[in-house]
Amino acid sequence: MSQSETITIIQQALYTILIVSAPMLGVALLIGLVVSVFQAATQINEQTLAFVPKIIGVFAALIIFGPWMLNKLMDFSVRLFDYMNLVAR
Numbered sequence: 001m002s003q004s005e006t007i008t009i010i011q012q013a014l015y016t017i018l019i020v021s022a023p024m025l026g027v028a029l030l031i032g033l034v035v036s037v038f039q040a041a042t043q044i045n046e047q048t049l050a051f052v053p054k055i056i057g058v059f060a061a062l063i064i065f066g067p068w069m070l071n072k073l074m075d076f077s078v079r080l081f082d083y084m085n086l087v088a089r
Contacts, residue, residue, distance in 0.1 A: 001087055009080065016076045020069045027061040028054050 035050040062069075 009083070012076065012079070016072060020072050023065040023069070024058050024061045027057045031057040 031053050032050055035053055039045065039049065
């Protein structure tokens with residue numbers, strides 16, 4: 001296996017990680033923004049107020065996007081094992 005092939009595999013792995021984690025990070029970011037606006041409007045300065053909605057939102061995103069995320073990870077794994085099979089021959 002050459003250096004360029006290794007770099008390509010690492011690039012594909014990082015891209016897959018970014019794509020798979022994006023829904024949960026997006027939901028957490030959106031909920032954090034909404035809670036921050038609410039805190040600014042009501043002048044509530046409680047630091048722990050954002051944690052529970054974020055946790056619930058991330059779990060909901062995991063339930064909703066879980067099958068899609070699993071398919072993305074399985075596709076990457078199948079491509080990786082197929083490539084390893086080709087290299088071994």
